[in-house]
Amino acid sequence: MATTSPSVFYEKEDNLKKLCDFLRTREGPPCREALLLEKRVLYLKGEKLVNFLVEPKKGTKWPKKLPRFENRQDAIAACKDLCTHQYLLRCEKRGKGELGMMRNRDFDESGYFAWIYEGNTTMRHLMTAGLVMGFLCCVCFPIWPTFLKVFVWYMSVSLLLFIFFLITSRAMLFLVVWIVGWECWFLPNLFDESLGFVDSFKPIISVESTKPGQLPYRLGVGLAVGWFCYWAVTQPSEFDGFVKGQGDFLKDLYAGTLLSDMSQEQKENIDKPKMQSLDDLLKSLDKEIEENIQPDDGLDDEDKLDSLLDNLIEDEEDVGEEEE
Template structure:
């Protein structure tokens, strides 16, 4: 490879640093990180991929943008020719694939495989798969663990129930406090949100907790609405305070509610024996089987008696009808 960018792998070796495949992988790890060159998303053979233009990749490798810290373990490129030569090596080892733009967000495989600054290139290098494999294994094990919930030990199921109820109460309390804090501060002319991106589905888990709060002035023209909401809210509070009530009874009722919620008896109509035997297979006892057999025999005898009575009634009806016909003929 024609490049001047070198780094000794041993004493006096003089081997170009990026001739080593492992060193190329280290370079790709940096280029594919969040500090690497910006990429776009598209579909290549019905698969979502990241791609960029060759010129932008070379510019980033030769002259990184301000604020980008180039790894110390990777030597910098002294010329554009050095960066282009390494890009050719990336294509040679199929870390990059040259592509053609067919339309917006749609790519196709190019017949030309060599690197060219004017072409578009799709990243095929995905880095070390160890973390991905571990996460996939944990996902499968966790799914099987959840599916086997009916055979969990009783103490573990109880722990999961308590944890779920606590998380539910915490979430409900957090939403309520956020709402009241926003209402009070909005009435005085400001919009305040604690964890404003908490319920933004377009963000990741970490980004949902950033920033911690937002504080802005309300938009002009909201003064009449703020006054109306303030009058209605404080009027309701005054009405609630002046009404006769027993605060101790209210506190006791809330305590009973929480106890029933944690005990799982809030809306339950099952007996304690049914709860304890909920995981046991339903097998009839010998007494139940004998009783069901007797009931079946009684039902069969009853049906036979009914059938005999119906036959007798039909015979009597036929006999009466025959006598009436004879009398009519004699007359």
């Protein structure tokens, strides 16, 4: 394999596909996104592709099964083969984020080329099917059997508690070591959104010295931590009650009885606005009318109504005099 010339090796289509599989990974040359015939594609300039084949960027892990390019002539020949087998398509830039087709399909370092080769799409189809099935399963959650609902609930609560414990333990470890004079983070890149899944767990731990000028803050935090430890030791009954309360909270959380003191109707109407119905308003109005009518012996209903009207007129006259 080492003595095989790259120009001869990449004449075979299978070897050319292996080169494409490598170039389409993260180790390959950087590409940009654009629209070609209303389809989103990745494209790059021919010169950058040739430069990458001859001198890959620092840290690139070139596959051992693929021979390296020693000169630009071999790299250009391989790029021409990519265009011949229609793995790359020559195009032209028509605007920002938009490409157009060209009649000339030959490779040229000054031209732009869009990737047509997609590689093995089996895993992509499986992931799409899994996404659709997962969505359907979530939609059909109300008709799940009881044991599956309980399993999902326990798994969700356990995952939530694990994440909370992980975040709390990382913060406590950093706090204790920071008081001593070092910055220690367990999984420092755990919440870095710019990294991939595997890279988020690298490195496992990082230790650096604290920046100058933090001594007063470290002493203050150290006194606060020491006072809390002293309180936990000298007040065992209160601390034990706090621990017991947390244990009861976890039991209710797993059992799903945190809202057990609420009725089912209250749970269903928890998000509804608290507004009185028309019947309730009429009942409250009748109650106010009954309260305003004074119980006079010997008066019939007409006399009571006249008395109520007289009271209302007097109230309105009093309000008018106050406004004047």
